[in-house]
Amino acid sequence: MPEETFTGNITIRDVAARAGVALSSVSRVMSGHPDVSPAMRARVEEAVAALGYEPDLLAQSLRSGSTRTIGFIIRDISNPLYALIARACEQELRRHGYSMILMNSDGSIETESKNFLLLRRRRVDGVIASLVAEDSPSVKKTIVSLRAPLVLLDREVKGLQASAVITDHHDGVYEATKHLLDAGHTKISFITGAENVYSTRNRMSGFKQAFADAGKEINEALLALGGFDAEYAFVHTRTLMAKKPRPTALITGGIGSTSGALRALNEMGIKIGKDLAFVALDEWPLFDVFSPQISSVYRDAKAIGAEAAHLMLEVLKGGPQKESVMETKFTARFSSEGGL
Amino acid sequence: MPEETFTGNITIRDVAARAGVALSSVSRVMSGHPDVSPAMRARVEEAVAALGYEPDLLAQSLRSGSTRTIGFIIRDISNPLYALIARACEQELRRHGYSMILMNSDGSIETESKNFLLLRRRRVDGVIASLVAEDSPSVKKTIVSLRAPLVLLDREVKGLQASAVITDHHDGVYEATKHLLDAGHTKISFITGAENVYSTRNRMSGFKQAFADAGKEINEALLALGGFDAEYAFVHTRTLMAKKPRPTALITGGIGSTSGALRALNEMGIKIGKDLAFVALDEWPLFDVFSPQISSVYRDAKAIGAEAAHLMLEVLKGGPQKESVMETKFTARFSSEGGL
């Protein structure tokens, strides 16, 4: 019945032709415009159904200036924390008619910049991102040039118009550190990413506060704040644990760091909860199933992802930029025993 | 210096005006067309640089019919296996100038269908997908109507034009089952998703083959092939382990199933490697770090993701559709001891 060959897609033109009406009338019916007679509506709807017409989102976007597309840039989607965030975020965006373009920045500032630039060319309506670093002028410039709403994940960049979902690591880490100090530890190692991101600074502030409140001195030589990747943590766990006197407790910030550290400890035959008191910041799948049970500072990744979507949707609706703060919770388990 | 207000974006028109040339000349310079004089190239490049012009990918897509965008539909990105696949796949696609639109189907055929439809309206150049089920006529119809290249992950759908990355689970599961049978187990439970997906059928075929070769009978009452989600596995682990006589060994297919089963066993106080011989199909982050060490059938998720991208890129280049088969490897560890 449809006369056109099956080479191209069915366009609004085909529908108009079949219904014997103008293009604009079809458009009006499709968009639910009030000024359409029932007769017109019926004719067009018949043609739409018969032809299986679906509006081209690309053309609509070009016309309207909105792609209903959100860029999502993180370091590495295979990090379970980000995966959980992405899952909840995508679900929420989808519920509101938005699609997510996923990009890994692979921990590289250069890749991150390129990703932002490409998203701009794709005319995304907004970007949700966890930046590799907050102090890169090039990334900052790129972001300003975006001229699209931005939601940052656990980052604070000065002089940037953006919403943000930030985690209150401070209290959780404070409790964790206090727990260790109370048990008598003072030689406490801390392995995580650099202080050019909010999460590290905020965690360190909880760490320092606990030491200060206990009237104890931090041993700076036991800190390794250089990278979130497992490799960095692996190497520095080995180095730190070879020191004498060696640390009696270890805190690792982020799943990458935790993973590298645990692997190193495993290889060195150091048992957590016995030879070393251990606390992980952030949990991961199957966290609760294994022995030894690991003491942790937990945050709800699902809630973070959904909240990021909400903040984005709010700005897209014309609302104000906001900052949401998510809680953390320290739970002492077997792994933070021993060590002394 | 730029006369235009900062309301809209800089278009090819602005560049042409500033350089005092025609639109098409700018277009030619941008696309590296051979027929441009050095003088023209210089003038245009100056204007492009001065204005910071970047072609609108949306407009280019509408013109060219190619969005350089690939849809990626999986059940749940927070499943670590899919996250690893997605990571490698996105990296590879990005390297070739393609972006990935990520969509979770949440284990729902209806959501999956909607996702496909939306991707079609977005005019993606192709879709990479791990279907919820192979036997849904509606999804099949949707996919056929896509008229864009498709790469399936571990799925076989009859009568569908598609490339696929499939895993040879058979051999891995065969070895795992043989290992259990050799140890004297016959009451072996198997918990995983339904047989309306290739991965389950292929795994079961290895399972059955091992029983056949050993001259033993499968106890059908000990199988639970109804869902990949943790909840299903949790419930059925409880039920199966309450049977008498209860199974002496358990195999779980997929990270969701494994997760639910381990949680249930934990709650029931059943120790794997001692009270029950246990084998997991697929590994997850930090797999190797914990005790008890878990026997597993491993596959390389990173390689699967990269291969999916390759197959897609090849078809987009006009190459043939292909099926790649990835290996699995069984490794016996502590968890598959005991139970008898």
Next chain:
DNA sequence: GTGAAAGCGCTAACAT
């Protein structure tokens, strides 16, 4: 209430 026409930003004929 409906139709005709302009235009979103771009590229590829087609002229010259």
Next chain:
DNA sequence: ATGTTAGCGCTTTCAC
């Protein structure tokens, strides 16, 4: 080698 023009599929004035 460069400019002019049509058109990708859609929406939105603007007439009638």
